Amino acid sequence: MKKKFGNLFIIPTPIGNINDITYRAIKTLKKIDYIASENYKNTLKLLNKFNIKKSIISFHQHNEIKNTKKIIKKIKKKKNIALVSDAGTPTINDPGYFLVKECYIKKIKVIPLPGACSIISALSASGIPSNKFCFEGFLPSKKIKRCKILKKLKYETRTLIFFESPHRIKNSLKNILKIFGKNRKITIAREITKFWESIKHNTIYNLFNKYKNNLLICKGEIVLVIEGHKIKKKKISKKIKKTLNFLKSELSLKKTAILTSKIHKINKNILYKYLIKKQNHDTN
Known part of the structure; x- marks a missing residue:
């Protein structure tokens, strides 16, 4: 059967350590026709490292809908396109959902490659149950909205995962401590795979005090993994x-x-x- 369209490849890129790129990802990037990239400079740096020369299409949150149409047209002309994010696995808290959805509507094949993902890396090293979990993205920047979300999640029994930024981590931990209580376990994973990677596991109370007293460096990308609510069985008296x-x-x-x-x-x-x-x- 003659091939009707090209394909969309979803390709994870390193989140810090350049060596985390897979052989399959490099091989695919060399074969495809175009790369849809969230960050032109980061992508170009990666391509230069592995001597790959490809045309790059800008693809970020401000032009995702507009450039999806451009990409779909190219794929319909039997061009293969790779989707890459700033770092890590595309579409996970990054642009790409709309493009993938449109590909399915247009009967275009979507091929995902496995690779780096800070959420899964942090969870695997968290020491917190990983059989059931939910990812909530970034907590709101405003205190009222942030606390509202945390109150809704207070009794969630699955492990909770959040992204957090360096300038908000102390305030977020303060709110988490007040709403979730001091004894729940939390893992703070910072700058995963990089030279200054830091993974701290303790109670919310203890880690909040370390951040509050500046014993930990508050910079870089941060992933919070929080133990789910434990249902206490009432004893039969x-x-x-x-x-x-x-x-x-x-x-x-x-x-x-x-x-x-x-x-x-x-x-x-x-x-x-x-x-x-x-x-x-x-x-x-």
Whole structure:
């Protein structure tokens, strides 16, 4: 079958250490026709390092929609185009979403390459559960909006990941401490893969005090990884057990659990599971 269009390649670039570029990324950059770049100077520096000469199309947040049309036209003319961001994996908190969406609408093939991503690198080294997580981008610069977002996320059980800037890190940590409490674990990963990389893991309270007292250098790109909210199981007290024993002689286990949960303000499912477990134990 004859090829109808060209392809869009999503190519991650190093976030600090130039050696983090993959062989596949270099090979692809040498073969494609154009590069859609968020930062012309950074991209040119990378291309020069590996002796790659390609035409670069400016592609940033201010011209993304306009230049998407230009890129789509070129791909329709069987030109292959690589999308690269300032650093790291394109479209992750960077321009590119609109272009990718348009490619699918126009039946153009999108080919993503694996590579550097500060979010995943920070998470992998955080010492905080990584099986479930959510990325929230940058926290708002204004205190009121920032606190509003943090309050909404206070009881999120998944690990939370944020970007933060050096001039806001102290204020953000202060707000996080006040809303999330002092004992939750947090990892602050700064300038990942660079010579002055720093990864600090501790409680929110301890790391806030280090930043507050300027014991850590507040500069460079910062990724915050915060432990999710832990749901505390309410213990079944002697008083609750007494109520359960009294009611179950007259009611079903389900109704006993429901009524007891209303009396003692405890989750009915916890009580029901307890009753089932006790019943199984008593019959064995």
